Amino acid sequence: MFGKNNEKKWYQTEGSNSDTVISTRLRFARNLNGYPFPHIMSGEQKKEVNEKVRDALIGGNSSLRDSFKYIDADELTPVQLLSMVERHLISPEFARNPRGGALLLMNDESVSIMLNEEDHLRIQVMGSGLELDNLYDTADKIDTLLDETLQFAFDEELGYLTACPTNLGTGMRASVMLHLPAIEADGTLRTLAAGLVKIGATIRGSYGEGSKSSGSMYQVSNQVTLGISEKDTISNLNEITNQIIALEKKSRARLLENDEYQDKIWRAIGIMKNARTMDSAEFADLYSMLRMGVAEGIVSGVTTDKLSDIYACVQPAGLMEKFGDNMTPQQRDKKRADILRKELANV
Amino acid sequence: MLCQKCKKNEATTYIKTNVNGDVHEYHLCADCAAELKGSGAFGTMFDFDNIFNPMSGFDLVSGLLTSPFGGFGGMPSIGAGKRCAVCGSDFSSIAKSGKAGCPNCYAEFKSRLAPTIKKIHGNTVHCGKHSKVTVEQSNENEIAALKKQLDEAVKTENYELAAELRDKIKAMEK
Ligand SMILES: [Zn+2]
Ligand SMILES: [Zn+2]
Numbered sequence: 001m002f003g004k005n006n007e008k009k010w011y012q013t014e015g016s017n018s019d020t021v022i023s024t025r026l027r028f029a030r031n032l033n034g035y036p037f038p039h040i041m042s043g044e045q046k047k048e049v050n051e052k053v054r055d056a057l058i059g060g061n062s063s064l065r066d067s068f069k070y071i072d073a074d075e076l077t078p079v080q081l082l083s084m085v086e087r088h089l090i091s092p093e094f095a096r097n098p099r100g101g102a103l104l105l106m107n108d109e110s111v112s113i114m115l116n117e118e119d120h121l122r123i124q125v126m127g128s129g130l131e132l133d134n135l136y137d138t139a140d141k142i143d144t145l146l147d148e149t150l151q152f153a154f155d156e157e158l159g160y161l162t163a164c165p166t167n168l169g170t171g172m173r174a175s176v177m178l179h180l181p182a183i184e185a186d187g188t189l190r191t192l193a194a195g196l197v198k199i200g201a202t203i204r205g206s207y208g209e210g211s212k213s214s215g216s217m218y219q220v221s222n223q224v225t226l227g228i229s230e231k232d233t234i235s236n237l238n239e240i241t242n243q244i245i246a247l248e249k250k251s252r253a254r255l256l257e258n259d260e261y262q263d264k265i266w267r268a269i270g271i272m273k274n275a276r277t278m279d280s281a282e283f284a285d286l287y288s289m290l291r292m293g294v295a296e297g298i299v300s301g302v303t304t305d306k307l308s309d310i311y312a313c314v315q316p317a318g319l320m321e322k323f324g325d326n327m328t329p330q331q332r333d334k335k336r337a338d339i340l341r342k343e344l345a346n347v
Numbered sequence: 348m349l350c351q352k353c354k355k356n357e358a359t360t361y362i363k364t365n366v367n368g369d370v371h372e373y374h375l376c377a378d379c380a381a382e383l384k385g386s387g388a389f390g391t392m393f394d395f396d397n398i399f400n401p402m403s404g405f406d407l408v409s410g411l412l413t414s415p416f417g418g419f420g421g422m423p424s425i426g427a428g429k430r431c432a433v434c435g436s437d438f439s440s441i442a443k444s445g446k447a448g449c450p451n452c453y454a455e456f457k458s459r460l461a462p463t464i465k466k467i468h469g470n471t472v473h474c475g476k477h478s479k480v481t482v483e484q485s486n487e488n489e490i491a492a493l494k495k496q497l498d499e500a501v502k503t504e505n506y507e508l509a510a511e512l513r514d515k516i517k518a519m520e521k
Contacts, residue, residue, distance in 0.1 A: 031450055032450075033450055033451075034433065034449075035449060036433070036434040036436075036448055036449040037434075037446060037447060037448060037449055037450075039444060039446055040434065040436070040448055118446075140476070143476075147478055147479050148479065152478040153450030154477065154478035155450075155453060155454070155473070156472075156473065157472045157473060158453055158464070158472075158473055159473030159475065160473075160478070161447070161450040161453050162447075163446040163447060164445065164446050165447070165460070165463060165464050165467055166467055168464065168467075168468065168473075169468065169473050169474075169475070170473075170475045170476065172475075224468060224469075225468070226464070226467075226468035226469075226471055226472075226473060227468060227469060227471025227472060227473070227474055228474060228475070229474045229475035229476075230475045230476055231475075
């Protein structure tokens with residue numbers, strides 16, 4: 001579970017159900033007794049909490065000493081912060097207000113512990129397929145290790161105490177990122193969403209709270225955290241996800257019988273293989289068509305695995321991190337098109 | 348149905364607000380909802396960008412507007428002015444931000460927070476993983492209780508019970 005430095009990043013490995021499942025994430029919210037929550041903490045107190053957690057995880061003879069690096073958020077540039085949001089290592093909220101925060105990042109980027117975001121700790125674990133159970137085991141191990149030395153705020157009735165009361169109880173949010181072009185197109189998704197409410201789940205845009213969906217990417221997650229155990233939450237979410245996947249596959253089969261729809265996929269590929277400039281909104285839509293074509297076996301010459309890799313590469317901050325912080329949007333759009341022509345040459 | 352604000356796009360977001368009994372309903376398109384959200388008109392805590400987020404409907408219908416505790420924010424009540432011993436927050440600052448000041452606030456303002464917590468999660472208690480801290484604490488509490496019983500047993504010269512209690516305590520202290 002604990003990777004070394006030059007291993008593949010988690011998103012570079014293909015997960016189960018890769019035709020519809022983009023990634024899975026799970027986080028625990030934890031806080032330390034005796035400190036205010038981050039929104040009213042002093043800089044000094046934040047520093048103390050950062051150091052306590054860092055020492056608990058990678059201090060002394062910890063078995064994880066070489067698996068994680070500690071990053072002071074104050075030392076990150078805006079581009080680095082945005083790039084981390086694109087890779088889901090930190091939340092948009094954390095990037096907007098990094099002051100006094102810190103990050104404990106596992107080398108393969110599959111575990112990221114945000115310090116002093118909304119809560120003192122947000123332990124996040126990420127994987128590329130539908131693997132909530134595995135992710136839970138990893139998060140649970142890290143949490144238990146930290147619990148040995150840290151004084152977590154916990155109440156018998158309210159469970160783990162969190163800044164916002166919506167996270168009380170397990171403090172756990174599990175979510176699955178799904179690519180749902182077909183049920184989005186035929187309207188099934190809308191009716192489905194209403195039903196999810198009743199069973200304590202939610203579906204929304206790809207970067208979590210407050211974000212819109214782009215390229216038909218949706219995030220399904222649990223909503224209730226008090227009164228339901230971690231295991232039950234996960235098995236509910238697995239069941240819901242599998243049902244959504246089944247609906248999506250049925251809708252895809254129906255859509256793809258339609259020649260016009262197939263034509264859309266091929267046109268998307270035509271543009272991606274030839275365009276000289278492409279903004280990120282256009283890319284998101286075309287990418288969605290291409291990914292579906294590859295996932296359904298209509299298009300060959302590239303894997304969904306490789307596609308995820310390309311996707312991460314051409315995001316705005318990802319490009320700037322690689323090719324220079326001072327790139328203008330026009331330069332980024334050109335670079336994006338260059339990369340796509342090169343990477344999709346064999347499609 | 349068309350968006351009530353721009354009257355151009357299809358309304359996809361339904362927002363119901365309830366401020367001290369003053370109820371308003373809005374049907375908005377995603378853009379207008381996002382714009383209003385950005386302006387802070389509906390508070391900061393909710394996600395209106397997307398019709399698929401049930402929390403917005405849920406919380407708003409419960410009348411929790413600017414914060415999960417917002418419904419109580421403006422209400423004068425007994426115990427106003429009381430502050431948390433650890434972080435110094437009073438209830439109005441918690442109501443305003445929608446966040447507790449520190450873990451201890453949940454104990455300090457227990458009865459006043461309870462209705463909101465019930466609205467969010469239902470009438471329920473935690474089930475699932477426990478922190479070791481409390482396992483130790485509850486152990487300590489139990490030992491303290493047993494020691495009290497032991498004193499009582501010695502006082503009343505119930506030596507059989509005293510011996511039994513002593514063994515129990517010894518085992519737990521290991
Ligand atoms: Zn509108
Ligand atoms: Zn407090």
